[in-house]
Amino acid sequence: MIRQEHKEKFLQELTASEKVFFLKTARAAISAKRYRPSEDLFYYCYFMTLRERLKAISPSRGNGMTRILLVEGAKDIDDTLKIYIQRLEETKGSTPDPSGDKFLELFS
Numbered sequence: 001m002i003r004q005e006h007k008e009k010f011l012q013e014l015t016a017s018e019k020v021f022f023l024k025t026a027r028a029a030i031s032a033k034r035y036r037p038s039e040d041l042f043y044y045c046y047f048m049t050l051r052e053r054l055k056a057i058s059p060s061r062g063n064g065m066t067r068i069l070l071v072e073g074a075k076d077i078d079d080t081l082k083i084y085i086q087r088l089e090e091t092k093g094s095t096p097d098p099s100g101d102k103f104l105e106l107f108s
Helices: 004-013 016-031 039-056 064-091 100-107
Strands: none
Touching (some): 004 039, 004 100, 016 039, 016 100, 039 064
């Protein structure tokens, strides 16, 4: 079940372009991958969005510490995504969930 704090996290922590990416990711996950709307789906989309944010960050040419932090951050996000993907795969349906529209509408 999606709680109000998820919507607040979405509204407060993501930029406008990241919100669009989140919604596109959610739409694809619900329709193509047949994932069910849930807290796991929210976090899957959220961490996919954070991964895109890290890809957009380009470290200064000589700043090795920034590169290390970006690589380690991306690795942590990828490990977290694996957990959510596994959980979503266990509960996915054979057809797209009709309540997916409500999930998308909540964040639109």
